[in-house]
Structures are given as C-alpha cells and as structure tokens.
Amino acid sequence: MKLRFWGVRGSFAMSGKDFLRYGGNTTCLELVTEAGERLVIDLGTGATELAKSLMSGPLGKGVGELNILLSHTHLDHIQGLPFFTPFFIQGNKLNIYGADPAGTSLERTLQNQLAPHYSPLEGLENLAAEVKIESFQPGEKLTLGPFKIATGAVPHATMWTTAFRIEAEGKIVTFLSDVEYPDPETPDAGAVALALGADLLIHDSMHADEEYGMRKGWGHSPVAAGVIIAEAALVKRLALFHHSPDATDATIDGMVARAQARTKVPLFAAAEGDYLEI
Amino acid sequence: MEITFWGVRGSYPVPGPMTVRYGGQTSCVEVRSKDGGCLILDAGTGLRALGQKLARESGGAAGAYHVLLSHVHWDHIQGLPFFEPAYIPGTTIAVYALLTAADELQHVIGGITRHEFFPVPLEAAPAQIQYNEVEPGVRMFIGEFQILPIALNHPFGAVGYRIDAGNTSVAYVSDTAPFTDVLHKQHFLRGLEPLSDDDRATLLQIRADLVNALAKCDTVIYDTHFLPDEYRKFPHYGHSTPDQALEVCAEANVRRLILFHHAPSHGDDVMDLISASYKEKGAALGIDVITSAEGMSLRVGTT
Numbered sequence: 001m002k003l004r005f006w007g008v009r010g011s012f013a014m015s016g017k018d019f020l021r022y023g024g025n026t027t028c029l030e031l032v033t034e035a036g037e038r039l040v041i042d043l044g045t046g047a048t049e050l051a052k053s054l055m056s057g058p059l060g061k062g063v064g065e066l067n068i069l070l071s072h073t074h075l076d077h078i079q080g081l082p083f084f085t086p087f088f089i090q091g092n093k094l095n096i097y098g099a100d101p102a103g104t105s106l107e108r109t110l111q112n113q114l115a116p117h118y119s120p121l122e123g124l125e126n127l128a129a130e131v132k133i134e135s136f137q138p139g140e141k142l143t144l145g146p147f148k149i150a151t152g153a154v155p156h157a158t159m160w161t162t163a164f165r166i167e168a169e170g171k172i173v174t175f176l177s178d179v180e181y182p183d184p185e186t187p188d189a190g191a192v193a194l195a196l197g198a199d200l201l202i203h204d205s206m207h208a209d210e211e212y213g214m215r216k217g218w219g220h221s222p223v224a225a226g227v228i229i230a231e232a233a234l235v236k237r238l239a240l241f242h243h244s245p246d247a248t249d250a251t252i253d254g255m256v257a258r259a260q261a262r263t264k265v266p267l268f269a270a271a272e273g274d275y276l277e278i
Numbered sequence: 279m280e281i282t283f284w285g286v287r288g289s290y291p292v293p294g295p296m297t298v299r300y301g302g303q304t305s306c307v308e309v310r311s312k313d314g315g316c317l318i319l320d321a322g323t324g325l326r327a328l329g330q331k332l333a334r335e336s337g338g339a340a341g342a343y344h345v346l347l348s349h350v351h352w353d354h355i356q357g358l359p360f361f362e363p364a365y366i367p368g369t370t371i372a373v374y375a376l377l378t379a380a381d382e383l384q385h386v387i388g389g390i391t392r393h394e395f396f397p398v399p400l401e402a403a404p405a406q407i408q409y410n411e412v413e414p415g416v417r418m419f420i421g422e423f424q425i426l427p428i429a430l431n432h433p434f435g436a437v438g439y440r441i442d443a444g445n446t447s448v449a450y451v452s453d454t455a456p457f458t459d460v461l462h463k464q465h466f467l468r469g470l471e472p473l474s475d476d477d478r479a480t481l482l483q484i485r486a487d488l489v490n491a492l493a494k495c496d497t498v499i500y501d502t503h504f505l506p507d508e509y510r511k512f513p514h515y516g517h518s519t520p521d522q523a524l525e526v527c528a529e530a531n532v533r534r535l536i537l538f539h540h541a542p543s544h545g546d547d548v549m550d551l552i553s554a555s556y557k558e559k560g561a562a563l564g565i566d567v568i569t570s571a572e573g574m575s576l577r578v579g580t581t
Binding site for chain 1: 292323350352395465467468515
C-alpha cells in the first residue's frame, strides 16, 4: 500500500515561499493498493491537486469510481470539494462516507456548503457525477474494496471527529487528526486501540509543545500527544500532521527534531510530495 | 489613497511553488485614505494576513473595521472567521453586502461558521459584527469615503464599488462576467442558455450603468480570471478576460486597470506572460495595466 499526502496543513491554506517544503494545502490524503485501488481521506484544498493527478485515469474519462472518507466537515477538510474535478464528469461514481458529529446529516452539511449563496454549483444535485453520501456511526466498521476500516470518535473541542484505522494488503495506517484529548499526557484508550501496531500513525500535531498551554481547548494536539499515542500503541512510524498555518518550513523542521529527540519511534512531518511506501 | 492586495486569487487558495510571486490567497484588498481611514474589499483568505497586520498595528486594541463584500461565494468570505480583530473585545466589524435571497445577511454570512463548518460561531466572537445591505446605485458614506455600489453580472448576484476620497477614486469590479453571452440570475447554469430580448436589454443596462459608474475613475481593479480561450470554454462561470475589462475601462476613460482574481491554474510564469501582454494592449489604448500580486501596494492619486 502506498500513501500520498496532498494536503497537510491545518485550518488554513498557506501559500508563499515559507511553506514550500511541507506544503500549504489543507487536509487530503490518498491511499493506493498495489492493484491500484484507491481511498481518499478528506477534501481540503489538497484535493484540487489530487484531482489533477486522477484525470489521466478512469475518473478523467467518466468511468471511474472513488471512495472518500471525511473525518469531519470543518471547512479545511471540505473546501476542495467544489473544485474536485471528478465530480464534474458524468459517469463517475463518487461515494462519500462520514459521520454526523454536528447534529446535521453529512448530506445536509455538504448541501449547505454548495448552497446558492456560497457556490455557483448551487447544490449537490448539479454535480455531473453520481454522488452517494452515506453517514455512519463512529465505531462502525466499513469495507470499501480492499480497505477494511475501523472508525472511532475522538474529541475535537466542542465536537468530535472520526479517526480511521485502515487495513489493506497486510498494512495498517491510522489517521488521527483534529483531536485534542482531555489529558494529552495520558494515552487515550480509544486512540491507542485504533493505532495499535500500525505501520503508520498520522497524528494531529498542530501545536509545538511549548505553545500548547496558550492554545488548550482549541481542539488540536501538541506534538507530544501523538508521540505518547505512538509509543503506547507500538506503532512503527509516526507522521506529524495538521501543521499550523503559522508554522513555516523552518518551524516544522525544529518541531520534528525536538520530537525525535524524545522518542525511539521513527517520526517525520507529513509533507506534500511523492508516494510513500507503507 | 493607497491600496494593498492581500489576496488576488480567484476560486480557491493555491499554495505551492507556482504561486510564490503573485500569491495564492483569495480576494482581499485594503484601501487606505490619506487620513488613515480603512476599507476592506472582500474577505477571502487574504483577510487572515491583513487581520494579523491590523491587530499588530493596533497593539491588540479594539478597532472599527468596514468590510465591503462583492458577494458571498466562499472565496470572498472564508477569511472572515480568521480575521484576528474579530477576537478582540470591543471591536466592531461592519460588513456590507448585497442581499441576494430571502435570508438575512447574518444568517448567510454567519452561516459559514455554523457548527459543522467552524468551531467558533462568528456571532459568539468577542467583536460585534453588524451586517448592512447595499443597493446598487445607492451611495454610502464611510468616514471620508464616498462609495457607490454597482450591479455586476455574476451567479446569484455581485456588486462592485466605486470609492471616491480626496479627489481621487478607485473601483473594485469583481466578480463579473462580460455583458454579452450570459445574464446570470439565481439559478444553476450548466452551460450557455439562449438570451431573450429582455435579457439582452438587461445586460446592456448593467454594462451602461457600470461604464457610467466608472467614468474617469483613476484606478479600476477588475475580475480578469480568464484568458480569452478559457472564457470561450466557460462563458457561464461568471468571470471576465482582461480584454473585456480593457473595453469597459477604455469606454469609461479609466486611467489604470488592475488585473485581479487570477485563475487558480495561472502559475507565476503564466501570470508574467499575461502581465506583459496586457501592459502592451493597455498602452495602445492609453490605459496603464498592472497585474495585481499579493503584497503589492499602490498609491492612487497624488495625496
């Protein structure tokens, strides 16, 4: 299984020379099996770049099908949706799976995103592709082609988001972004269960540890929280993720170096770029 | 006056190596009068950096801000929840926009921070946010600025603004389609639809009113999202080309045209070509054409 980060930035897309190495697009990830089957997580602005790469395949010809998981619907995780080209090609089938943490159904929420005030698309029904939107309850297991997915709710300020444990071809990737544990010093049992033995844990690391005190309650983790989960869950590798819009390339370099100094778990900061072998 | 571009991109923010020089953030322009009065045109993603600067300048003290919105498509409003002064108690933010539907502005604009989209609702922000409806043709006065809202041709409606202060003027004309192929109304367009005689008459009227409103304006910032061949493919998207902007500006005797709302696909190299080519086309018409870039500040008028 391969993985590519198309967007690693949290909250806000950042352009400019200070954000070139890690990338400024908001959350979007692509998982691909050896056989070429795909799974996408979240549709932040990174999805606009992913869309370009998909155009040379079946989705560019209107004969493709794609499964998309949404961790939640805060804007930085869906703002690429109205610009995701596979939606505009008739014949494509796009299936979106997500929970309803805000008390509004996932379909209603996405419909609101495309409401006439906000978008010239004026509603999901105007997307040319066949779009299926399915809500699930966290805790449910999903099987999407070769991907076996366990889901779980994790706390995110005034709401919760969905974390995913994704298994395919004997490899495990756990996605735990947009999470802030009530006590980041103690490994959260639910998070550890989702990450147990993962080949790669992708974890919210928005705040440098020394800044976390000022930003407690904002719904995001200090770097240390991901390290603690990674150690408790015996993961093979940790990717720091959901970088702050204020974190330049140099800032992130420093966060990685400080985090690596405190743990034996190999870690790196997620960056836009090439496919990673899991 | 002085204008500063905080976001020049259309549709969505575009990070990465292709947008380092012209910028990747979406619509936001700061207008300053010589006495320091400030207007903010559109609240796209460029508003975040502007908010940081304003908060720094005020030393974190409360201020009063005026934000004129062209319309409420995402790329023109999504910076609002990231505007630092909104989190400074005592601050007032007056938002001006066109009412395009039966819903109130505070529901439409405030709705971008509903629970499922954003963690903190704007209405719970420490600043007081007031919403004001604008009406094309009806002048407004904010400090020393005299402001004329102008109807534009864009899906679900948009307004431009001509701003006069201290014997000079700047206008913001974004987003708009030209006035030839499509009359944008409040419904989804899959492609071109036949124009009725009434539609043609309406388009001519909108164009005449725009030319009239821009008469002898010093500097006009105009939606020039498309190159001509791109426009021909997507005439129903609600955006113009630099050629169409030049035509309007020439007719209105505008001194300077600023290309704005760059397409996400136009990287820095393409923008260099657009910039050079339209500088020349503008010169032939006696119009100084400048391509906006994030961070660019321009003086308008002599004071």
